[in-house]
Amino acid sequence: METTAATANPRKLFVGPRVRRMREQLGWNQGLLAQRLGLSLSYVSQIETNQRPVTAGVLLRLAEVFGGDVSQFSEEQDKRLLAELDGALQDRTLSPGKAMNVSATQLSRMVEHAPELVESFLTLYQRHQRLKEEHEHTVARFYGELGSEQVRASSVPLPHEEVRDHFNRRNNHIETLDHLAEELAQSLHLRPGQRVEALRGALLQRCGVAVEWLDAGSDPSLLLRRYEPQRRCLRLSAHLSDAQQAFQIATQYALLAAADAIAAEVEDSGISDESTQALARQGLAHYFAGAVLLPYGEFLSAARECRYDIEWLQQRFHVSFETVCHRLSTLQRPGARGVPFYFVRVDQAGNISKRQSATAFHFARHGGACPLWHVHEAFAQPGRILTQIAEMPDGSRFFGIACTIERGGGGYRAQRKLFAIGLGCDLTHARELVYASGLDLGPSSQAALIGPGCRVCPRENCVQRAFPPAGKAMVPNVDSESLVSYRFS
Known part of the structure; x- marks a missing residue:
């Protein structure tokens, strides 16, 4: 049920x-x-x-x-809009010389009564931020700080951001592709650890594409998949695991056999730029492939049975830690929803390379994520799953886990990629997770006071703040110092 x-x-x-x-x-x-x-x-x-x-x-x-x-x-979409609107209106560069004193009640009414207008405003604000940052980069390049690096000024969203925003608007759940993937997995009777041959046969019989292996001399840490349409051939790295090979075959199957469904989703997204459309097709094909490896009904049932124990699900379905976390964040099928999670992947420099959410958790779009968020601490304790109760400036609380993962390798000199994965949910859902067992989840429980990022965070006494909020005037005081680096009006 x-x-x-x-x-x-x-x-x-x-x-x-x-x-x-x-x-x-x-x-x-x-x-x-x-x-x-x-x-x-x-x-x-x-x-x-x-x-x-x-x-x-x-x-x-x-x-x-x-x-x-x-x-x-759902209230979650309104909460996301409210958090982003609140963050944008705190940027005083939008109204120099005076503060935007908009009450929480007024913000809520704006989101409730004119969500389309709020989304349009946020789109304009995001473009304003990009132009501002790109202008700063151009000035820095002119004076030599960035050397010969080329900074391309643009007033439109970056392709990966536009695709990511589309997935977020869908609560990271693409209903049509999810059902098609589940039907394929059931028709082929896919079993964890033994998926490749069945998917290889389906790709040949239904799409006329044969699977071959890349030459042994190819660098296994770089090329994963290469499709040669003239030869109707998909070439894969033989160094990949069964799950990784199955994912790449399912991706190519989606691009061919589910092309109409993917095209309809891209058209519905409103994306017009060709390069962004291509990136969207790839993202949707990856979504399909993940859903083939982890069919919705079977995976949701297993997740509930083990109370969302990621390592147990890894062993059950023979997939990676990241794959399990990513799939958990997509379980929002009408009539059969899982816990609504946010999912994020961060590198050691704090760059967010993947982010999506079925919750109201507010990710920073500019200026980096909050340094007090435990996803950064994971790098200091590689391989260990860390837990955290976090509270945002608006009082909303979340329970999350974080753990490092490594990709690539295959040889001493092979290139490797190191990331930290963050997965979390609203605190009201935390009791459904095995990781929250024995923890105090009540309203008086201790929580880490984090924010959406220093650029828009309103917390005044944060000792970890890297720089003051955008647009807020600094309050210098040469007669005193404290651990708080920046004081602002």
């Missing part, structure tokens, strides 16, 4: 502004909506004015009447 947001979280769900907005977009009056829902007019009126929370049954009927699934009524 599904553990829905309504049953796992005791908070009441109010969806009035969203229901009213969707009704008005369709040109319906309250009477017509009440008729289609099978409810009284007064009941619908109370829902739209947030005088009455919705039950699980009414939520399902709303999803059926409006089309789509219940995730469109």
Whole structure:
């Protein structure tokens, strides 16, 4: 039985502004909506004015009447918008000379009543930030700090950011591809550790593509997959594990056999740039491949059985730590949702190379992640799983784990990649995780006070702050010093 947001979280769900907005977009009056829902007019009126929370049954009927699934009524998307809007409005470069004193109530109303306008504002703000950073880089390059490095000025999102934002808007769950992948895994009777031959046969029979192995002299740490369309041949590194080879074969299968579904998703994303579309197709094919290796129903059942024990799931499905964590963050199928997780991959310099979230956790878009976040500490204790209860500036609390992983290798001189993986959820879901056993998860529990990143973090007395928030005036005081490096108005 599904553990829905309504049953796992005791908070009441109010969806009035969203229901009213969707009704008005369709040109319906309250009477017509009440008729289609099978409810009284007064009941619908109370829902739209947030005088009455919705039950699980009414939520399902709303999803059926409006089309789509219940995730469109989720509070998580509003929380993400609220966190990002709050962070953007704290940037005083947007209104030099005066502060934007917008109350929490006003912010909530903006998100509830005009989410499309908020998203448009955030898009403009993100582009403003990129232009600002690129201008700073160009000036630095002019004066020699970046040498001959070329900085390309652009007013549009970077391709990987635009693709990542599309996955986040989907709560990192692509319904069509997930079902197609699960059907393929079931039809081929895939078994962990023995997937390659079955997928190899499917690629040949259904797509006319044969699988060959790369020459032994090829550098196994670099090239993983090469498709040669003229020869209808997919060449793979023989040094990859069964799961890695299966992932690459499934990726190529998706690009060929599921091309229409992928094209429809790319078109729906609104991405127009060709290079970004290509990156999106690759990301969607990788999503499909991950779903083939870890079929939704089987994987969710196993995850619940072991209380989301990542190492146990690794052994059960013969995949990597990162693959398990990534898949856990995608389990948001309507009617069968897992714990909503955020997932992040960070390198030793603090660069975030992967990030996605089905929670309200606010990732920094610029300036690096919070240094107090335990994902950075993982590098000091490689291979060990660290846990942390973290509290954001808005009071929201999250429970997370972090652990290092290593990719590449295969020889003494082979190149290796070292990352830290972070996986977490809202504190209300923490009891479902084996890692939280025996911990105090109550409201008085001790939490690490982290933020979305120094550039937008409002915490005034953080001793770890790397630089003051963007746009806030410094308050110098030569007569005193403390561990807090920056004081600001």
